Amino acid sequence: MQETPFSLKVGHLLPYSMSDSNTTHLTNPCTFILLGIPGLEAAHVWISTPFCAMYAIAILGNFTILFIVKTEPSLHGPMYYFLCMLAVTDLVLSTSIFPKMLSIFWFNSREIDFSACLTQMYFIHCFSAMESGIFAAMALDRYVAICHPLRHSTILTNPIVAKIGLAVVLRCGMLALPYPFLARRWPYCRTNILPQPYCLHIAVVNLACADIRISSYYGLFVQFSMMGLDVIFIVVSYIQILRAIFSLPTKDARIKTFGTCSSHLFVILAFYIPRLFISLLYRFGQNVALNFHVLFSNVYLFMPPMLNPIIYGVRTKQIWDRLLCLFIHEGP
Template identity: 80%
Template sequence: MSDSNTTNFTNPSTFILLGIPGLEAAHVWISIPFCTMYIIAVLGNFTILFIVKTEPSLHGPMYYFLCMLAVTDLVLSTATVPKMLSNFWFNSREIDFSACLTQMYLIHCFSAMESGIFVALALDRYVAICHPLRHSTTLTNSVVAKIGLAVLLRSGILTLPYPFLARQWPYCRTNIIPHTYCDHIAVVKLACADTCISSYYGLFVVFSVIGLDVPFITVSYIQILRAIFSLPTKDARLKTFGTCGSHLCCILSFYLPEFFSSLVQRFGHKVPLHVLVLIANVYLLVPPCFTPSSMG
């Protein structure tokens, strides 16, 4: 295994996840905050699902969207963290090629899904605050279900080419992935072929999702903030802003690291590799910890 980076082969059956390159000696220490965030994410998001299920007064659009967000966060973190921790704790670095592609698909699919759910939450808050009398008639259970299905289909179809493109490339130089999980770009960079199609398609997906979702969310929250500041009493403004503020924290914790990570992965050639990997982990681990705060 130690010399697998110098062995010539074609399309290996397994890849080796290196972890955080350059920080291997600190893996056990790094695992402590990662494991803590994962436990918080799992307990917090399962608590959301349990509370919403058992409390009839929470059976409304915002809490349905929060449940979708909780499920998405659980899948995102569970698809990456257990394997990462087994690497850090037990030096279990190997991952089957098909499992690697499955992990890649789940990460990118559910990341795009999370972005779509943030749009749905922004829409819900916009209607609830700017047009409160229309909220119950506009966002019915049927409409909420259709929005959820649309988010799922968009994410699933848009990211489906990732594993198919990655599978078609020949891998004949190394099977070592300098990452903690099977990130799309980290995998295709190992191919001994021109992988511009994968790289350009990855950028297309990032800018399609962020380029469509962020402007919609921004416009929605500008209108929301205008409506909040026009409320007659300070208590009403603070209460309304409290709910929206927690949503904004979730949104910023998701988009900023993801956008920075995507750009730096492709263009930040002078950025140390361990910094890139740490940023990539932050955008998968931190947002699931913020989701439970949205219950406020």
């Protein structure tokens, strides 16, 4: 099909034409075909090597963070509880993508059941948004710790932290729930081929031979209502944090206080900047090769789960010290 590459680019909506009405409608196709990296099928085994390394680092790093926080009583505080939530989110997100990706790259197992595709779609969208919500919660923790240090322990108590975590989970879980239901309701008659190794909402519904504006508008609503609001909240929090830091009397105090936010800032930038680049690429990069779109998107999905534990492990003194103790077999 000459139209297929264009029709499967994320962010492009296909018009419903009269020619589509003469095509047999498959309301629920049995399977979708995941191409992996289109045009680079011969190199799939080699491409899988860095992705395997990224996944292994993500699994090892996030489990290490969870183990260190659990076994070290001095780390039982709001910042580290949020870090554990982030680690669990990264583990679920990367694991929902990698096994099927590996089966495509290694065994050319490209078929995915329609229901399995919708389930994977839900997990990807839900836990990506959950990661953004946890970053917002971490920004709140840094704001209280720097702007109201004497009240930090009374404001962010364990029950409050638990309620914030539950609110993030419920918000993302409920707002991502319509994605698979919207995708299931459309008739599919163009093709069942997806030029990527995973299922995303807009990529799937772009295969439908119907007016999918509801799906498109809902996707934009979720992006603005979750990640958009999270970004605004983070920016406002850091404006207040920077004002408090610059009001400190000495340069050493400002540097030391800012250092407590550095890990959080690094992981935020690693999450949001590539996401912005991908959005601009899909919107304005129509002349960019499809395989570059897909490859960059794959790297982006695995980068935060891999980088987050590395950044926090290296930049957070308490975690780094405990990690060194584990390696040299000494007590804390």
